[in-house]
Amino acid sequence: MTGVSVRGGAVAAPLQPPFRFGRELSARVLGFVMNIPTLVTLALVLAYPIFYAAYLSFHRVSLADLRRGVFPFVGLGNYERILADPLFLLALKNTLIFTAISVTAEVVLAIAIALLIDQRQVWTGRITKFLILLPYAVPPIANGLIWSFMYNFDFGFLNRILFTLGMIHDPINWAGNPDTALIAVAIPYIWRTLPFAILLVHAALQGINPELYEAASVDGAGALQRFWHITLPLLRPIIVVTLVLRTSFAFAVFDEILAITQGGPGDATWVAAWYSYRKGFAPPFDIGVGSASAYVLALIVGVLAIAYVKLIYRRIQ
Amino acid sequence: MREQPGVSHGLRRRDLLKATTAGLGLGALGGLPGPAWAAGTPWADRPASKVDRLNFVVWTYGDIYSKISRKFNDDWGIPVDSTISSFNDHPTKLMTMYAGNETIDVSQSSPFSLPNFISQGLVEPLDDLPGAKEYLADLTESARQVAVYDGKLVGLPYFSTVWVWNYYSDMMEKAKLEPFKTYDEFMEQCRKVKKDKIAEYPVAWVAGVGLEQLPGTWYQMTWNRGGVFFDKAGNHQLGPGSIARETLKWWVQTFTEQLADPESLKAQFTTSAKAFGAGKNLYRGPNHHYGLNIANDPAQSPIAGKVKVLGSPGDGRTIGDSHVYFLCTANRDKAWAWKLLQYLGGRTKDGQYSQAINLARDAMLGSGYKSVMTSNVITEGWKPWGDPQKILEIWDKATYVGEICNSIYKPWHFPWTDRLNIEVQKALTGQITADKCCDNLIAAIKEVQRG
Numbered sequence: 001m002t003g004v005s006v007r008g009g010a011v012a013a014p015l016q017p018p019f020r021f022g023r024e025l026s027a028r029v030l031g032f033v034m035n036i037p038t039l040v041t042l043a044l045v046l047a048y049p050i051f052y053a054a055y056l057s058f059h060r061v062s063l064a065d066l067r068r069g070v071f072p073f074v075g076l077g078n079y080e081r082i083l084a085d086p087l088f089l090l091a092l093k094n095t096l097i098f099t100a101i102s103v104t105a106e107v108v109l110a111i112a113i114a115l116l117i118d119q120r121q122v123w124t125g126r127i128t129k130f131l132i133l134l135p136y137a138v139p140p141i142a143n144g145l146i147w148s149f150m151y152n153f154d155f156g157f158l159n160r161i162l163f164t165l166g167m168i169h170d171p172i173n174w175a176g177n178p179d180t181a182l183i184a185v186a187i188p189y190i191w192r193t194l195p196f197a198i199l200l201v202h203a204a205l206q207g208i209n210p211e212l213y214e215a216a217s218v219d220g221a222g223a224l225q226r227f228w229h230i231t232l233p234l235l236r237p238i239i240v241v242t243l244v245l246r247t248s249f250a251f252a253v254f255d256e257i258l259a260i261t262q263g264g265p266g267d268a269t270w271v272a273a274w275y276s277y278r279k280g281f282a283p284p285f286d287i288g289v290g291s292a293s294a295y296v297l298a299l300i301v302g303v304l305a306i307a308y309v310k311l312i313y314r315r316i317q
Numbered sequence: 318m319r320e321q322p323g324v325s326h327g328l329r330r331r332d333l334l335k336a337t338t339a340g341l342g343l344g345a346l347g348g349l350p351g352p353a354w355a356a357g358t359p360w361a362d363r364p365a366s367k368v369d370r371l372n373f374v375v376w377t378y379g380d381i382y383s384k385i386s387r388k389f390n391d392d393w394g395i396p397v398d399s400t401i402s403s404f405n406d407h408p409t410k411l412m413t414m415y416a417g418n419e420t421i422d423v424s425q426s427s428p429f430s431l432p433n434f435i436s437q438g439l440v441e442p443l444d445d446l447p448g449a450k451e452y453l454a455d456l457t458e459s460a461r462q463v464a465v466y467d468g469k470l471v472g473l474p475y476f477s478t479v480w481v482w483n484y485y486s487d488m489m490e491k492a493k494l495e496p497f498k499t500y501d502e503f504m505e506q507c508r509k510v511k512k513d514k515i516a517e518y519p520v521a522w523v524a525g526v527g528l529e530q531l532p533g534t535w536y537q538m539t540w541n542r543g544g545v546f547f548d549k550a551g552n553h554q555l556g557p558g559s560i561a562r563e564t565l566k567w568w569v570q571t572f573t574e575q576l577a578d579p580e581s582l583k584a585q586f587t588t589s590a591k592a593f594g595a596g597k598n599l600y601r602g603p604n605h606h607y608g609l610n611i612a613n614d615p616a617q618s619p620i621a622g623k624v625k626v627l628g629s630p631g632d633g634r635t636i637g638d639s640h641v642y643f644l645c646t647a648n649r650d651k652a653w654a655w656k657l658l659q660y661l662g663g664r665t666k667d668g669q670y671s672q673a674i675n676l677a678r679d680a681m682l683g684s685g686y687k688s689v690m691t692s693n694v695i696t697e698g699w700k701p702w703g704d705p706q707k708i709l710e711i712w713d714k715a716t717y718v719g720e721i722c723n724s725i726y727k728p729w730h731f732p733w734t735d736r737l738n739i740e741v742q743k744a745l746t747g748q749i750t751a752d753k754c755c756d757n758l759i760a761a762i763k764e765v766q767r768g
Contacts, residue, residue: 062437063412063413063415063416063437064412064415064416064437064438064439066416066417067415067416067417067418067647068438087736087739152580153578153579153580154578154580154592154595154597155595173579173580175583176579176580176582176583176746177579177746178743178746178748262526263526263739264526264582264583264738264739264742265582265742265743265745265746266739266740266742266743266746266748267739267743268748270739278735281409281412281413282408282409282731282735283408283412283430283433283731284433284728284729284731284732285412285416285437
C-alpha cells in the first residue's frame with residue numbers, strides 16, 4: 001500500500017502508514033517526543049516537590065515524622081494556624097514592603113543603567129559591563145556576609161566612608177535599628193539581583209530598530225520624548241517579565257536575611273520565607289506549617305504575576 | 318510504621334564476650350594499634366560487629382573533631398566522617414539528615430535542644446551499655462541535669478560552662494574604677510566612663526538571637542537577683558513586679574542611655590569575645606567563661622591578657638550549663654556508635670578522657686566529669702587565659718539553667734524562645750516597653766502550648 005486508495009472513482013484521504021522504527025515522525029509527534037525528557041525532568045525536579053509540599057501542608061508533620069512516614073491529616077488546620085499567627089501576618093507585611101522597594105528600585109535602575117550602557121559613544125567599555133554584571137556572580141549568602149561586615153556599627157566600611165565624606169557625624173546602626181533594618185537588607189539584595197534585570201532590559205533595547213529613533217529625531221522629538229514614546233512602550237513586554245520574575249524572587253528573599261539580621265532586631269525583618277524556614281527547619285520542625293506558609297506565599301506571587309500581565313500586557317495590546 | 322534504624326542493633330552480652338575475646342586475642346598478637354590498650358575495660362574492648370566507617374554530626378569548634386577522628390582511626394582502623402555546621406544551624410542540619418533517612422552514629426546537643434531531640438526519637442538511652450554506670454558516677458551535677466532525662470542516661474558530656482562577667486583592666490585603671498559590686502554601681506560606672514569619653518559604649522552584651530545568647534543573658538541576671546522564669550510547678554514568673562520584669566527594665570535602660578554597644582544585639586558568644594578584644598568596651602555582659610580563650614589570646618586580641626573575669630553582684634549566684642554528645646537512633650551499629658560516642662564524650666582506648674582534657678587545655682572548656690574538673694588539667698590548663706581559681710569560685714555558685722527556666726524540658730520551649738528573642742530585642746531597641754514585652758511573652762506561653 002502506498003497510502004492512497006481509489007474506490008468508486010473518489011479519491012480517499014491518504015492512509016497513515018503503520019508506525020515503524022526508522023520512519024520519519026510527523027512534526028506533532030516529534031515535538032511531543034522531544035519534549036518528554038524535559039517534561040519528565042520538570043515533573044521530577046519541580047512538580048513532585050510542589051505537590052508533595054501541598055500534601056504536607058494538609059498534615060501535621062515534624063521532620064522525625066518524615067523519616068517515619070506517618071503524618072496525621074489536619075485538613076486546613078495548618079493554614080488556619082498561620083493566618084491566625086500575628087507573626088506570619090507581620091512577615092507578610094514586611095515581605096510586601098521589601099518586594100515593593102526592591103522591585104521598584106530594580107526596574108527603575110535596570111532601565112537607567114541599560115540605557116546608559118546601550119550608548120555606544122560613552123564610557124561603556126567591556127570592563128564596565130563586566131563590573132556591572134559582577135554582583136550577579138556573588139553567591140547570595142556571601143553577599144549577605146559581605147554586607148553585614150560593611151554594616152558593622154563599630155568597624156563597618158559604610159559608616160567609615162560616610163563619616164570620611166562628612167555625611168554623618170555618628171555611626172548609623174544600619175542593620176540593628178528597626179527603622180533601617182529592612183532597607184539595610186533590601187540594598188544588598190538589589191545590588192546582587194540588579195544585573196539580571198539590566199541584562200534583560202539591555203537585550204530588549206538592542207532589539208529596538210534604530211530607524212524608529214532616527215524617524216522620531218527627524219520629526220523633532222527630543223530625548224525624553226523618544227524614550228517615552230518609543231523606548232518605554234517597546235520595553236513593556238520585558239518589563240512585565242522582569243516584574244514577574246523579580247517579584248517572585250523578592251518574595252522568597254532569604255539569604256540576606258539569614259546573613260545580616262536573622263529576622264531582627266526583634267521582628268523588624270521577619271519575612272515570609274524566613275517564617276517558613278523557622279517553622280519548618282528549626283525546632284520543633286513543624287514542616288506542615290512551613291509548607292502551608294510557603295503555599296500562601298506562592299499564591300500571593302501567582303496573583304501578583306497575573307495582575308502584572310493583565311495590567312501591563314493589556315495596555316500593550 | 319518503619320522500624321527506626323539502629324534500634325534493632327542491640328548490644329548483647331554475647332557480642333561483648335565475643336568482642337572481649339577477639340580483642341584479647343588480637344591484642345596478644347599485637348594486632349591492635351595504640352600505645353596503651355587497657356584490656357578488659359569497656360572503652361578498650363573492640364566490638365564484635367564490623368563497620369566500614371562511622372560518622373558524627375556536630376557544630377564547629379576549632380579543629381577538635383579532626384584530631385579526635387584521627388585518633389579513632391589510629392586506634393581502631395575505622396575512618397570517621399564528620400558533618401559540621403554552626404551552633405545555631407546544628408539542630409536544622411541534624412534533623413534534616415535524620416528526616417532524609419541518613420545514617421547518624423553520634424551527634425551533640427545543647428541543653429535547650431536535647432528534650433526536643435528526645436521527643437523526636439533521635440536519642441538512644443545509654444544505661445545498658447558497657448561502662449555507662451562508671452560515666453554516670455563521674456558526672457558533675459550540671460552535666461547530670463542534662464545527660465539524665467526521665468531517669469535514663471541519654472548523653473555523655475561535651476563541655477560545661479559557667480556564666481561570668483568580663484572587664485578590660487586597662488580601661489578600668491584609666492577610669493580609676495574598681496569592678497562593680499552592685500547593679501547601681503555598674504550603671505554609675507558606665508555613665509562616668511561614657512561621660513569622660515573613655516568608652517563610647519561601656520558595655521557589650523551577648524544579646525544576639527539564639528537559644529542561649531540573648532535569653533541566657535536575661536536568665537543569668539534574673540537569677541542573680543533572685544528570680545526565675547518559671548516556678549517548679551511550671552507557672553511563669555513574668556508578671557508585674559517580678560524580678561525577671563524588673564531585670565529587663567534595668568537592661569533596657571543600658572540601651573536607652575546608650576551605654577550598651579549597639580552591636581550587642583547581633584553578638585554571639587565567639588563574635589562578642591572577638592569584638593571585646595578590640596578594647597572599646599569596659600565590660601562584657603555575662604556569658605560563657607571560655608570566651609577568655611579568645612579575648613586573652615594574643616593571636617586574636619589586641620588586649621590579650623588584660624581581660625579579667627568578674628563574678629556577679631550580691632551573693633554571686635550565676636548560671637551554668639552542660640552540652641552533651643548522644644548516640645543517635647539512626648546509627649549503623651550501636652556497639653561501634655557507642656565506641657565513637659566515648660571518644661567524643663568519654664574515654665578513649667587508653668582509658669583517658671582525651672577529648673575532655675584536650676578541650677580544657679586547648680579551648681578552656683569545663684568538663685562534665687568530676688575527675689577532670691578537680692584535676693590540674695583545669696587549674697593549670699586554663700592559666701594562659703584567665704584565673705582558674707577565680708573561675709572555679711564562680712563555678713561553685715552556679716546553678717543549672719534548667720532550674721531558672723524549666724520550660725527547656727518542654728517541647729514548646731523552642732517556639733517560645735523564638736518569641737522571647739523577638740520581644741526582648743524589641744524592648745531593647747525601644748519598640749515596646751519592658752512591661753509590654755513581658756505581657757507579650759506571657760500571652761505567647763499559651764499560644765505556643767496550643768501548638
